[in-house]
Amino acid sequence: MGSFDKVGKSIIEEHYQTRRPINETTDLTRLIVKIRNLETDDLKTLCRWINLGIIENAKVTIDPLGTVTFMDWSQEYDSLIHGLVELGIASVDLRGSVTVPLMMQWYNALGDVINGICTDDEADYYGEYQVRPSPMYMAAPVGKEIEEYDYEDFVAHVYHRLRSLGSYISGKVIYVGVNVKSLGLMNQVVFRTPVDLLVMTNDHSIIAHRILDPNRTVHRGYSAVEDYLMSGFDYALIVHGYVGPRFHEEVVNNILNKPRIVNAGYAVVAEDSVLFYKWPRINELPRRSPTVGMSRSLIINNLKFLVRGQ
Incomplete structure (x- = not known):
């Protein structure tokens, strides 16, 4: 797993002073539709996680309502994490931890919206799986x-x-x-x-x-x-x-x-x-x-x- 610090500093400098943390009262629909603007591969990864209810190759915490905080992650997900912050979907604190509000409840709360964005073939989500989920x-x-x-x-x-x-x-x-x-x-x-x-x-x-x-x-x-x-x-x-x-x-x-x-x-x-x-x-x-x-x-x-x- 790659070191968080090598990517975290630039995120903090650019966004911490200008972006307020997103809380549980956020309009989820407006928040979720922003993921359309992620890079194609990043969107595919995020859709996979949301649809399966898992996170891979990351150190994360989760609160009882499904808000996920990334404390560290594999280098392959740098672009995704940066994209979530850039689009205002996630917030970052002074320690460099990145929080995505209610992430694990997105599908449960707004499945129709998610299905309209995550349009890959259903076979990508249901088939012969061999995943290595990270504990939340x-x-x-x-x-x-x-x-x-x-x-x-x-x-x-x-x-x-x-x-x-x-x-x-x-x-x-x-x-x-x-x-x-x-x-x-x-x-x-x-x-x-x-x-x-x-x-x-x-x-x-x-x-x-x-x-x-x-x-x-x-x-x-x-x-x-x-x-x-x-x-x-x-x-x-x-x-x-x-x-x-x-x-x-x-x-x-x-x-x-x-x-x-x-x-x-x-x-x-x-x-x-x-x-x-x-x-x-x-x-x-x-x-x-x-x-x-x-x-x-x-x-x-x-x-x-x-x-x-x-």
Whole structure:
């Protein structure tokens, strides 16, 4: 990976004093359409990352709503990073870190706009993949009382990590359920695979997690997230305990090469952070299938009832 300093200084000198950082209230449509002006190869790389929910050959952090900060990157991406700053899509701080607001949520928020810009053949995104994604570090601190928790219960460990974030993927967290097998009484929804961690945000997005420690089981969670997507969840993620980079890369490639779960996300829980190897894409099945759409509505209505009762 190339040194950041060799390209960062010129960016800072030219732009830091004249460009204000872009924040979460930015009009995303106006921001995203600017990527049309990137060089052809740079646009292709950016579209690949957005469509797959990954970053390659870079050291990055990500916040709970998908804002990506590049701290270092391979020299092959110098032109792309410079272009994002030049076009006002990204901001740069005095340390030379470059931040792209809500980057991993661009497709989920404005898929039609992205599809109109990223017009390469779909085969570029779905096929036989062999990618080496860089982990996107999301700080997930826990208090002393949680640090002393018995981590034999890995689901509880992940629950406390994600609960500490406040906001998550698409909005503010308003409900978190653990080991959810069914919802409701009159209009009951029974899940074929229990949801290890169920999250609803204030925009009524529903997020299902399959949580496994690969050090203790041979299962990886692929069939579970397929069930979650077929049930109508907006987002489905596999969450693993940390094993090693090659193992986690293999999981990402398996997800990308399984059409039924290609939209699923993949995260790994480490000591002081959650590492997102693949950001989830929104599930399109509820829009395409009336049956899946009805299931999603039942889940949301039952969760609204639970939230009102809290």
